[in-house]
């Protein structure tokens with residue numbers, strides 16, 4: 001039944017220009033160093049474009065012509081990509097430490113191993129475009145313009161955090177970044193709504209809407225697909241396939257693990273999510289597809305998460321240590337790009353070391369500042385503020401009992417902190 005449905009009629013083929021390139025039906029690699037460039041062709045200038053050839057195994061397509069297997073980039077951009085991935089990883093390492101020191105409480109999901117997805121997507125977008133993702137969101141928040149200080153501050157629950165310290169790990173937002181969403185799959189219809197808003201207001205923008213392989217089995221994902229296709233919304237649905245959900249291998253949870261085909265009537269594109277260049281090329285292509293009015297695409301970024309699902313999961317009960325070690329040592333997105341930058345003589349060992357040092361110094365300094373932020377005052381104002389957009393609060397918020405009702409107009413900013421303290425002592 002499924003197989004028959006997937007062999008959709010040719011009428012569904014879209015009229016994007018057919019590009020010459022290798023056959024689309026290949027197994028996608030997760031080799032992070034699979035792209036090629038002739039070092040003789042690499043210009044000496046930092047911002048002069050040159051061409052990189054992607055591996056034949058960068059993409060697999062469904063009812064879609066493949067993207068070009070070449071990508072124009074510059075030395076400057078490649079170095080920035082490297083910096084971005086190093087910064088994300090360093091920030092996640094800081095979060096890991098702070099969680100273990102019990103300074104970060106609650107949930108914390110790290111993306112170590114998946115950096116090429118967040119960074120590669122951002123390099124294909126402008127700030128006019130939108131991104132929305134699930135709870136594994138720290139890297140996306142950084143790429144969308146959040147500072148390390150505001151992200152770590154958020155994790156620590158500080159007022160200067162990116163969501164005033166009230167969202168925590170799973171709920172970070174910034175301009176053009178709609179979170180950070182904790183309910184598995186919930187961001188997919190919301191992302192379709194963002195794309196609908198863009199279409200409705202004639203904004204030339206795409207929406208990148210990410211979810212996990214586990215989330216892709218949610219009913220609401222298919223409902224969102226249906227509306228997106230019906231209205232031809234400019235959206236790039238994207239399954240970050242890191243091979244596991246929460247303690248469950250993808251093939252134990254999904255009847256069809258070819259996530260790029262799961263839009264059925266929506267064309268799909270599977271991408272090597274360990275190669276930042278392949279990710280950038282895919283999203284650039286997807287964006288032009290969206291903006292040409294062809295409607296949504298379903299992307300699948302094939303990637304891998306090194307750590308557990310969250311901090312409470314050692315991540316080794318449902319997969320072998322050898323598998324993790326193999327992915328780390330042979331498919332790492334940062335090491336892969338590093339190797340290419342050296343092979344192509346885009347940069348020297350010394351310059352790379354100094355980029356590493358700069359990224360680490362930036363992250364470390366910001367983490368230090370975040371740790372020095374004071375804890376928020378335990379006031380009623382701080383507790384009830386930001387439930388509504390400031391200035392649009394209703395008269396009161398109901399408590400469990402009438403005595404617990406909170407009247408916004410009643411807040412005495414001077415004394416309410418003290419009142420809170422006194423009430424707490426009386427409990």
Ligand SMILES: Cc1ncc(C[n+]2csc(CCOP(=O)(O)OP(=O)(O)O)c2C)c(N)n1
Nearest residue numbers: 136182183184212213214215242244245246
């Ligand atoms: C509706 C809902 N069901 C269950 C959960 C608990 N839960 C949190 S993450 C997760 C697994 C999701 O896996 P995947 O989508 O592959 O994302 P990954 O964690 O691998 O990035 C589950 C079941 C939830 N948050 N929301």
Ligand SMILES: [Mg+2]
Nearest residue numbers: 212213244245
């Ligand atoms: Mg997963």
